Amino acid sequence: MEMRKDFLNMVDLSVSTMPQEKTIRTYHFRITSQIFFVIVAILGIFGIGMTGFIYPFFFCPASPAACAGCPIWVIEHGTLEIASGINNGYMMILYLIGMFVAIGALVGRSFCGWACPVGTLQDLFSFLNRKIKSIKVLSILTGVSFLMLVTGAVIPTILANAKVDLQYYMFVGYIGSLGAFLLALSGVMFIKRFKSIVPSMVLLFVGTILWIFAIISRSIGLEHSPTSSLELMGLFGLMFQITGLVGIIRTILGEKGPKIRPMKGIDRWGRLGKVGLLLLIAPTSWFFDTLFFTDFDPIGGITATIPELLLNPSGWEGNQFFWYKAVFVVGVLVLVSFVDRGWCRYLCPIGAMYGPTNKISISDIEFREDKCVHCQLCIKACPMGINPKENKTDPECIRCGRCAESCPTGAQVWTPVNSTVRGVFGK
Amino acid sequence: MKQKRKDPVRKFGGRSIPGIVLIILIPALLIGGGFAWFWSSDLGGFEEVRKLASVKCLGCLGLDPVVPGFSEFWVEYPGDHDRAGEDVDHSDKVISIIENDEVEILVLFFWTQGCVPCAEQWDEMVEKGIASGKEDGGIQGDRYDKFRMISTDAADDDDGFYVTYRPTGKETGVPMTTFIFQDTDGSIKWWSHYGKMDIGPFMDIIEDIVQYLEAARLKDDYDDISSIDDHH
Numbered sequence: 108m109e110m111r112k113d114f115l116n117m118v119d120l121s122v123s124t125m126p127q128e129k130t131i132r133t134y135h136f137r138i139t140s141q142i143f144f145v146i147v148a149i150l151g152i153f154g155i156g157m158t159g160f161i162y163p164f165f166f167c168p169a170s171p172a173a174c175a176g177c178p179i180w181v182i183e184h185g186t187l188e189i190a191s192g193i194n195n196g197y198m199m200i201l202y203l204i205g206m207f208v209a210i211g212a213l214v215g216r217s218f219c220g221w222a223c224p225v226g227t228l229q230d231l232f233s234f235l236n237r238k239i240k241s242i243k244v245l246s247i248l249t250g251v252s253f254l255m256l257v258t259g260a261v262i263p264t265i266l267a268n269a270k271v272d273l274q275y276y277m278f279v280g281y282i283g284s285l286g287a288f289l290l291a292l293s294g295v296m297f298i299k300r301f302k303s304i305v306p307s308m309v310l311l312f313v314g315t316i317l318w319i320f321a322i323i324s325r326s327i328g329l330e331h332s333p334t335s336s337l338e339l340m341g342l343f344g345l346m347f348q349i350t351g352l353v354g355i356i357r358t359i360l361g362e363k364g365p366k367i368r369p370m371k372g373i374d375r376w377g378r379l380g381k382v383g384l385l386l387l388i389a390p391t392s393w394f395f396d397t398l399f400f401t402d403f404d405p406i407g408g409i410t411a412t413i414p415e416l417l418l419n420p421s422g423w424e425g426n427q428f429f430w431y432k433a434v435f436v437v438g439v440l441v442l443v444s445f446v447d448r449g450w451c452r453y454l455c456p457i458g459a460m461y462g463p464t465n466k467i468s469i470s471d472i473e474f475r476e477d478k479c480v481h482c483q484l485c486i487k488a489c490p491m492g493i494n495p496k497e498n499k500t501d502p503e504c505i506r507c508g509r510c511a512e513s514c515p516t517g518a519q520v521w522t523p524v525n526s527t528v529r530g531v532f533g534k
Numbered sequence: 535m536k537q538k539r540k541d542p543v544r545k546f547g548g549r550s551i552p553g554i555v556l557i558i559l560i561p562a563l564l565i566g567g568g569f570a571w572f573w574s575s576d577l578g579g580f581e582e583v584r585k586l587a588s589v590k591c592l593g594c595l596g597l598d599p600v601v602p603g604f605s606e607f608w609v610e611y612p613g614d615h616d617r618a619g620e621d622v623d624h625s626d627k628v629i630s631i632i633e634n635d636e637v638e639i640l641v642l643f644f645w646t647q648g649c650v651p652c653a654e655q656w657d658e659m660v661e662k663g664i665a666s667g668k669e670d671g672g673i674q675g676d677r678y679d680k681f682r683m684i685s686t687d688a689a690d691d692d693d694g695f696y697v698t699y700r701p702t703g704k705e706t707g708v709p710m711t712t713f714i715f716q717d718t719d720g721s722i723k724w725w726s727h728y729g730k731m732d733i734g735p736f737m738d739i740i741e742d743i744v745q746y747l748e749a750a751r752l753k754d755d756y757d758d759i760s761s762i763d764d765h766h
C-alpha cells in the first residue's frame with residue numbers, strides 16, 4: 108500500500124483524486140468461490156455417493172470423499188471404451204467436450220482461478236510465501252502443519268480401531284494432507300529465508316530419518332502404527348529429501364533470492380508442457396490399454412492417495428505405481444512452492460483444455476489503456492506470470508482478477524460481458 | 535539488428551475475432567456445448583461416469599490394500615461387514631451354478647476398465663490355465679475340474695455380484711476375487727479378497743476347498759455307515 112501511494116504521488120496522482128471507477132472487487136468473491144468448490148469436491152464426506160457429474164477441474168474420483176469423475180480420467184475411459192467398440196465411450200467424451208465448451212464460452216479459464224482445489228492449494232502456498240516474513244511466524248506455521256499432519260495420521264487410525272464409521276471423519280484425512288503440503292512449503296520457505304546451506308541439510312537429514320524410522324518400526328513389529336507405513340513416512344521423507352536437495356543445489360548455484368523467477372525462454376516453452384500432456388492422454392491410454400496418465404498423475408496422489416494413506420496408514424502398501432506417483436507429487440509440491448501456480452503454468456492438461464476458450468469467452472478482464480499509469484502493479488500481482496496489459500485473451504490467463512484488484516486506477520476491470528460484444532451493441 | 539526470438543506461446547494481444555463473429559459464435563458455442571453436454575449425459579454419458587467412478591481402481595490410487603490373508607470361509611456376512619451376521623443374498627444365478635453337480639467351486643473375478651493390477655492378475659490366471667479368454671467375458675481355464683469362473687466388470691455388474699460379495703459391504707476397490715462353494719450340509723460358503731491376489735495363495739485356496747470337500751464327503755460317508763451299523 109505504501110509503495111502504491113508513493114508511486115501515485117510520484118506520478119502526481121493521489122488516492123483521493125484517483126478516478127473512482129466502479130469496478131467489481133473480486134477478492135472476496137474469489138476466496139468464497141474457492142472454498143465453496145473445495146467443499147463441492149469432497150461432498151462425499153456427507154455421504155453423497157458417486158454421481159455421474161464430471162468435476163470442471165482436477166480432482167481424483169478415487170479420492171475418499173469424491174463425488175464425480177475427473178475430466179482427464181473421462182478422456183482415458185472414453186478412449187478405452189471407443190478402442191473396444193463401446194458406444195458409451197463417445198457419449199462420455201461428448202459429455203465432457205459439451206461441458207467444457209459451454210463453460211469456456213461463458214467464463215473462459217475462470218474455473219482454474221476460481222474453483223479448482225489444486226489452484227486453491229497453490230494460491231495458499233503463494234499467499235503464505237508472500238506473507239510470512241519472519242522466522243518466528245514460519246516456525247509457527249511449521250508447528251501447526253506438523254500438528255495437522257499428525258492429526259490426520261493418528262485420529263482416523265484411532266477411530267478405525269474403535270470401529271467408528273470413517274465416513275464422517277474423512278475430512279480429518281484432508282486436514283492431515285493439507286498439513287503435509289504446508290510442511291513441504293515450510294521446508295522451502297526455510298531454505299529461502301535462511302541464506303545458508305544448513306536448513307537444506309537439516310531437511311535432507313530429517314527426510315532420511317523418516318525412512319529409517321519407518322523401516323525400524325515395521326521391523327520391530329509396530330505394524331498398526333502410522334510410523335510403520337513405509338508409504339506414508341517414505342513419501343514425507345522423500346518430500347524433505349527432495350526439498351533439501353533443491354535447497355543445496357540452489358545454494359551451490361548461488362541463487363538465494365526469495366523467489367525463483369523462471370527464465371523467460373524456459374517459462375514460455377515450459378508452458379507448452381501442459382498442451383503436450385493433454386495431447387498424449389488419449390494416445391497413451393489407447394496404446395497401453397490402461398489409464399496411463401492417471402496411474403502416474405500427481406494430482407491423484409495429492410487428492411486421493413495421500414488422504415487415503417492418512418485415513419488408514421497401515422492399511423495400504425504401495426503398488427508398482429506408488430513411488431513414481433510419490434516422486435511426481437513431491438516434484439509438484441516443490442515446484443508450486445517455488446513458482447506461483449507452477450502446476451497451472453506448465454503441467455495442467457485441464458488448463459490446456461480451457462485455455463483457448465479465453466479467446467471467445469463472454470466474461471473477461473478488460474484493460475483500459477487511457478487509465479493506465481504504467482505502475483506495473485498488475486504485472487507483479489499476476490500469479491500466472493503474464494503481462495495483464497498485453498494478454499487479455501491469452502490462454503494463460505486464469506481470470507483470477509488479481510490484476511484488477513491491484514490496479515490503483517481501475518485500468519484493469521473484471522467484466523461479465525467482454526468489450527467486443529458490448530461494442531457491437533454500441534455500449 | 536538483433537532478431538526478435540519467436541515466442542512459442544502465441545500471445546493474443548487484444549481480440550482478433552471481430553465482434554459480430556463473436557456474438558454469433560458465443561451463443562452458438564453456449565447452446566451447442568450445453569446441448570451436447572445435456573444430450574450426451576442423458577444418452578449414457580452420465581450413467582457411464584457414475585458406474586465407472588463408483589468402483590475404485592486400486593491401480594490409479596497407487597496403493598494395494600493390506601488385507602488379512604485367508605482364515606475361514608463365511609456363511610453369513612463376516613464380522614467386518616456392515617451387515618455382519620446377516621444372511622447373504624446369493625443370487626439365483628450363483629445358487630443354480632453352485633448347486634449344479636458339475637460345479638464344485640465358483641470364482642468371481644471383478645475388474646474394471648483400465649485397471650492394471652486387475653489385468654495383471656487376470657494374465658497370471660490365464661498363464662496358469664485357471665482362466666481363459668479376455669478379462670471381459672473371460673471364463674475358467676482347464677486346470678481344475680468342476681470349477682467355474684465368471685469374470686465381471688465391477689462397474690457394469692447387472693447381477694449385483696460385486697455389491698453382494700464385498701467383504702466389508704463398502705466400496706473396497708478392484709481387483710476383487712470371490713471364492714464360493716457349497717458345503718456337504720448344503721450351506722453356501724464364500725470368501726472374498728480385494729486387491730491384487732497373488733497366484734500362489736489363489737491356488738492354495740482352491741486346493742484347500744477341494745481337500746475340505748473331500749474330507750467332508752468322507753466324513754459324511756463314514757457317518758452314514760456308522761448310523762447304518764448302529765441300526766443293525
Ligand code: SF4
Pocket residue numbers: 472488489490491492493494495498503504505506507508509510511
Ligand atoms: S492477467 Fe489478471 S486475471 Fe489473468 S491470471 Fe494474470 S492477474 Fe489473473
